[in-house]
Amino acid sequence: MPPHVLAATRALNWLELVTETMRTALEALAAAAPEWLIAHVDEEWFERYARRADDYRLPDGDTARTAFAVTVGRDGIALLQAL
Numbered sequence: 001m002p003p004h005v006l007a008a009t010r011a012l013n014w015l016e017l018v019t020e021t022m023r024t025a026l027e028a029l030a031a032a033a034p035e036w037l038i039a040h041v042d043e044e045w046f047e048r049y050a051r052r053a054d055d056y057r058l059p060d061g062d063t064a065r066t067a068f069a070v071t072v073g074r075d076g077i078a079l080l081q082a083l
Helices: 003-032 034-040 042-046 062-082
Strands: none
Touching: 003 034, 003 062, 042 062
């Protein structure tokens, strides 16, 4: 397989993994402390992380995926700071 295909696949897998990690953390918080979660997270998060992060649900194109990755990273940092 050509290296650029492997690199693209790795980047996509990374983005799915990071997004799925955030979704799983929010699900755990929703089960353990739903009132805290509602009080401390942005409403957009409920839509953004409501479903699994499969490839067909991620933004199309490198620019959009990079912007989405930055958003997920910022959300993760905000969640850690709130905890």
